[in-house]
Amino acid sequence: MTAQVPSRPAYTAQRESGGLKSLTPMLTAVFVALLTIVAVQTARSVDLIVALWLANAVAAGMWLKTGRGLAHDFSFGALMTMGVLAGEFLAGNDTSTSLIFTAANMIEIIGAVLLARRFSPSLILSGVDGTVRFVMATAILAPIPAALLASIAMIMVRDAPFLISFQTWWFGHALGLATVTPLILAIDRTSLIVFRDPWRAAEAVLLFGLLAAAAYFAYFYLPVPALFLVVPILIVIAVRMRITGISLALVFVSICSIAAILGGYGPPAFDDVPVSERILLAQLNLLFGCLPIMLVASLLQERDRFSARAKAGQLRAEQASEAKSRLLANVAHEIKSPVGGVIGIGDLWSSGQLGPVTTTQKEMADMLVKTARQVEALAHDLLDVARAESGTVKVELRPTDVTGVLEDVRRSTALRPEAEHLRLSVVCEGDGLVVLADSQRLVQIIDNLATNAVKYGGAGGVILFRASPISDGVRIEVTDRGPGLSEAKQAQLFEPFNRLGLERTTVEGHGIGLALAKRMVELMGGSIGVTSKPGEGATFWIELPAP
Structure with a gap:
């Protein structure tokens, strides 16, 4: 019989995390x-003034990173005062x-x-503007x-x-403030x-190894100024490691540069120049x-942020599109069986197989069948739209x-009743x-364009089907002499379920046909569009490649 070890309460881990934070x-x-x-003992250059001071950068960076609020600021400020004062005393300075x-x-x-919170409140150095404002305010x-x-x-x-x-x-x-504080943040x-x-x-080890070698030759070994050895490696580090890498590299280079001068190294030509x-x-x-x-690192990091945001947006859009396609397919399947x-x-009712029917009953039965067939056609269109958007439509070219x-x-x-008076x-x-x-799909697409021409452009009395050769294929046009389309409506024409404000008119439709036609044409490697002006009719065109 084994004894169970009691699990640690959830608040224990939180308490340990809070203790570490405190x-x-x-x-x-x-x-x-x-x-x-260390700075006072090793880096003094002008009497008691230190040439490279990193302590304040660490204090400011950690102050900004750990939080804000009156209590936090007072306690953190008091501790930093004690730290600096203790360091000054222990370094040997008088009272x-x-x-x-x-x-x-x-x-x-x-x-x-205070300046960082005022001029760069986000404290995110992933943009040129934010980095410039932070460095100017905090470091300069x-x-x-x-x-x-x-x-x-x-x-x-x-x-x-x-x-x-x-x-x-x-x-x-x-x-110090321009390099260490950004590194901490x-x-x-x-x-x-x-x-x-x-x-x-x-890669990081290799780059910093190269930087160390370049810094040694530039600051401690060569008899001439050789900053040009360091700069290319800094640029590569900025490109590959962004703000974190370039900040650390700049701290390292700054320490090497100041240490070489204070240690008496450097080009002999500067021996007579005061330290x-x-x-x-x-x-x-x-x-x-x-x-x-x-x-450079800030610009690239900003690009990374925008790219990640765009990818996340694209993923959400794709997921929403997939969900919509599944919904359309499910709805279409659910509609088809009862219809x-x-x-x-x-x-059966219209043909009298369920019993004798009157003329009125036959008309009602025919109307019922007609409406049901319209719903069935809509279900088929919905299925086609869902398949086209999900990429599961098969076309046999x-x-x-x-x-x-x-x-x-x-x-x-021409066999449609509404086209009786059209030429x-x-x-x-x-x-x-x-x-x-795909011949079957092509017939479906052109038939859809012809149906729209009859519905919306039939008042012009003429519908023209035209085909003409182009450089890499054939252009097919369906032209009517109807009321035409404005540029604003043309921009929305191929959007699914968009009827351009005709929802409350007597013209039947669901706003699916043109969106479906566009997807089908694109699947066949072609393009589709419209040329129209208000009052001058419309010409819908398709361009498909030659075999």
Whole structure:
């Protein structure tokens, strides 16, 4: 007998997830402190000003990513203040310098968060416009007040040069905010799941390996400036790995570039140039030479988003079309059986096989049969529409004599009571007018066009069937002299169940015939259309290929 292990309550997993989420601000504060220590200890270039500052970018990115709200902002801001201040103290700065830099950094972090929420509220960098607004607001504008405060303080405390201090702070912090913050915002489950594919993971390793080699030669080895080695690889990374990949690559390149200068590497021609000026040149190269490559990734990511949206819309449309086709087919099948019974009973009643009938009863029986046959024809049309839309209609293409088809349709049309006073004629220009078509379907299509011409254009007294050769086949026309069609109505003519406002007239119809004709013609590799002007009749044409 085995004891059952009680299952964990559902809220346990939720509580663990919530606990991990609540640890995120504290872990971020610790990481910010570590980045502060590393930067202060290794990346100072102008007195106490650091050439590449990533701590604020991490703080701003995690602040934006983890949520919003008054309580969240106060608690997160307090933790970031503690992290920056602890890092400044542990890096060896005195109390006044630590307080000044902490205040300046918090102004920058808060400014970056507020500006990002104001100018890029979606925080989705999958479009050129959104990326430009985010970078301009968060990376370019946010560091300016902090750079002013820190530079003025450095003049007062250490008599440091204002302009160089301001430029180094502004560009060094802007570089971090422009690369690390987008990286944090871009990383999600969707961006990482692609690397489950071994080929994509191997591609990423290869690209970053090439980038590391190019960065080594460009910044640490070659005696001449060689940014051209890095840029092509950055472009490839942007194309293949989008925002996540290019942001990570730009962080890596920025670290390599600044580290090479501070380590004394680089072209010998710059040996006499002060480090502060070399740092400024490197920052500008990265900001204006490499950072714009992020726009390539943004543009491609925006295209991916639109493409995914279009595919989803197409899938929904296809599913809706399939559902409609199934419904039409089911309705048609359900109609056919009882209608067949009604026709049989009506015929028996009309012929007197169910007993003697009066003249009135015979007329009623004939009317019943006529109406039932119309419903039966509608059911067949519905089935054809459903099959055409689902692609299950079979067409047997073989050489078909157009002249014979037109003559057959003309004769059958002439037998209709409503065509009694119409003049029907066939004109065939040239001999050997043969097309590759399903003859039965072609008769059905032209008969449908002739029926419409009789219904809607019979007042003109003439219906003309014409066939003429074209470059790659035969053009068939059915022309009437009726009231014609406006351009607006022509645009809706081949839509299923659209009768162009004739629903409440005495003209019978269901708006299926032309839509079905269009699908049949397309299945046979042809095209169909109409030429008409109000008051000048209408010419419906079909173009089919020659065998």
